Amino acid sequence: MIALPFRNRPGLLPPAAAGEPWLMTVIAVLCFLACLAAVAASAADRAAHGWARELGREATVQVRPRVGESGATAAARAAETLAGVSGVEEAEALDRKAAEDLLRPWLGDAVLPDLPLPHLVAVRLDPAAPASAPTLSRALAEAGLDATVDDHGLWRGEVERSAAMVTALAAAAFLAVAFAAGAAIAYATRAGLAAARSVIATLSLNGATDDRIAGLFMRRFGLLAAGAGAIGAAAAGLLTAFLRLLGGSEGLTQALPLAWSDLLLLSPCPLVAATVAVFAARFAAMRMLASNGEDG
Amino acid sequence: MPSSPASAAETASAPETVRLSGVGFGYADAPDVLRDVNLTLPRGSFHFLTGPSGAGKSSLLRLLTLTARPRSGRIRLFGADVTGLPRRQVPALRRRMGVVFQDFRLLDHLSAFENVALPLRLAGGREADYAPDVEEMLKWVGLGARLDARPPALSGGEKQRLAIARAVIARPGLIVADEPTGSVDSAMADRLLRLFQSLNRLGATVLIASHDQGLAEHSGARVLRLEDGRLRDEERAAA
Numbered sequence: 209m210i211a212l213p214f215r216n217r218p219g220l221l222p223p224a225a226a227g228e229p230w231l232m233t234v235i236a237v238l239c240f241l242a243c244l245a246a247v248a249a250s251a252a253d254r255a256a257h258g259w260a261r262e263l264g265r266e267a268t269v270q271v272r273p274r275v276g277e278s279g280a281t282a283a284a285r286a287a288e289t290l291a292g293v294s295g296v297e298e299a300e301a302l303d304r305k306a307a308e309d310l311l312r313p314w315l316g317d318a319v320l321p322d323l324p325l326p327h328l329v330a331v332r333l334d335p336a337a338p339a340s341a342p343t344l345s346r347a348l349a350e351a352g353l354d355a356t357v358d359d360h361g362l363w364r365g366e367v368e369r370s371a372a373m374v375t376a377l378a379a380a381a382f383l384a385v386a387f388a389a390g391a392a393i394a395y396a397t398r399a400g401l402a403a404a405r406s407v408i409a410t411l412s413l414n415g416a417t418d419d420r421i422a423g424l425f426m427r428r429f430g431l432l433a434a435g436a437g438a439i440g441a442a443a444a445g446l447l448t449a450f451l452r453l454l455g456g457s458e459g460l461t462q463a464l465p466l467a468w469s470d471l472l473l474l475s476p477c478p479l480v481a482a483t484v485a486v487f488a489a490r491f492a493a494m495r496m497l498a499s500n501g502e503d504g
Numbered sequence: 505m506p507s508s509p510a511s512a513a514e515t516a517s518a519p520e521t522v523r524l525s526g527v528g529f530g531y532a533d534a535p536d537v538l539r540d541v542n543l544t545l546p547r548g549s550f551h552f553l554t555g556p557s558g559a560g561k562s563s564l565l566r567l568l569t570l571t572a573r574p575r576s577g578r579i580r581l582f583g584a585d586v587t588g589l590p591r592r593q594v595p596a597l598r599r600r601m602g603v604v605f606q607d608f609r610l611l612d613h614l615s616a617f618e619n620v621a622l623p624l625r626l627a628g629g630r631e632a633d634y635a636p637d638v639e640e641m642l643k644w645v646g647l648g649a650r651l652d653a654r655p656p657a658l659s660g661g662e663k664q665r666l667a668i669a670r671a672v673i674a675r676p677g678l679i680v681a682d683e684p685t686g687s688v689d690s691a692m693a694d695r696l697l698r699l700f701q702s703l704n705r706l707g708a709t710v711l712i713a714s715h716d717q718g719l720a721e722h723s724g725a726r727v728l729r730l731e732d733g734r735l736r737d738e739e740r741a742a743a
Binding site: 223410415 | 569571591592595596598599603605609610611612613614615618622623625626627631670
């Protein structure tokens with residue numbers, strides 16, 4: 209704490225104008241929404257990339273038995289072949305019961321016994337160096353097996369595109385909220401400048417530069433926005449923590465898995481809010497001072 | 505091309521603090537309120553500016569304090585042409601002036617001490633350095649016991665003295681005052697006049713706009729008279 213000599217110097221601007229508590233509330237709400245948008249974007253991104261990662265770790269092989277060979281035998285032979293390929297952790301032939309279990313949720317029990325089901329092999333790939341679909345196809349062909357490899361690339365691409373879109377939408381929402389906060393601050397700065405017109409004229413006539421006058425407003429609105437940002441971030445943090453606790457091991461839902469680390473995303477909010485406020489206040493103040501003429 | 509604000513060296517060498525040459529001025533689209541004004545205030549001079557209401561006294565002071573720009577003519581302050589001075593260079597020049605406004609223009613949220621200290625604070629001074637001067641100045645204008653009072657708690661005369669104290673605290677090279685004794689009694693008016701004369705003897709150029717013909721005459725200063733926007737005559741007041 210720095211000890212001030214003599215009296216504590218009051219600010220050159222009058223105490224907070226009547227509209228400032230209102231402005232602080234608006235900025236706090238905007239920061240709260242921006243924080244929620246950031247947390248939602250992070251969670252959605254985590255979910256989408258998790259699904260894409262899981263899809264990338266698996267491949268499914270459909271085996272068509274040769275004449276005189278049963279489907280189960282062909283699938284077992286394919287599983288054995290694939291298990292020996294570099295980049296494959298495990299390969300398992302799915303028996304009819306396992307295939308029926310996969311289809312039951314969509315088709316029900318009635319038609320399953322009469323339905324000709326494909327002979328499938330589930331392949332779990334090495335996450336560090338997964339074998340590619342062509343490698344698996346080549347190994348199967350060399351073993352004399354007629355099979356089709358599906359590495360889920362189509363689904364993975366869709367999921368990754370969805371993830372990018374969700375992230376972009378969340379970022380756009382965040383930017384829109386930041387812009388709204390900046391516009392509110394710029395408007396408030398103009399109102400503050402208009403209300404303090406005589407004070408500004410007095411400061412100007414006593415030798416204050418435009419930079420100095422703008423700096424007074426930048427400091428005032430920067431501190432106000434930092435406080436409002438802290439309130440908004442704290443509220444969003446409490447809500448996130450509550451939902452995380454409520455959601456148990458899944459975070460909240462599989463589609464929106466919250467993590468405790470998401471709370472770290474909220475920490476820069478006061479600084480970001482203050483930065484936006486400082487730039488908005490400077491822009492508004494300098495523009496208004498320049499248009500006010502010589503009186504300041 | 506506008507020149508930069510006069511430096512201290514220019515001030516020292518300039519024979520006049522103010523020179524207006526053929527200055528015309530008007531508000532917005534209205535006709536000129538000042539017409540072809542030629543005025544020279546030599547360095548260290550003391551002038552009164554008189555004239556009826558609406559003659560253009562306040563407009564002339566606005567031009568000198570750079571709160572307005574002339575429609576025509578040139579203005580030189582401290583030896584430099586400031587007619588088209590860029591806005592960013594105006595504050596440095598204003599720090600070399602002390603201005604007393606008719607409506608005082610005090611900051612109501614600051615104490616008397618802080619109001620007087622304002623020019624020093626804006627110039628980057630440290631309170632520890634300027635506090636004794638500010639307190640001394642407030643004592644001199646009779647407000648030594650009201651250091652912490654805010655303007656709304658002061659009478660009209662006290663506000664006027666406070667405004668004068670603020671205008672002269674930084675020992676400006678040019679003091680411009682608009683009716684500086686309008687709200688004080690004759691004894692205080694004499695005292696304030698002596699303050700302006702003391703600063704004038706220290707080298708400041710002083711221009712006082714006033715309706716108070718008696719004060720002008722009592723001062724022994726030169727009197728400039730504005731009528732219908734023209735500087736009609738120039739005479740030395742009877743001492």
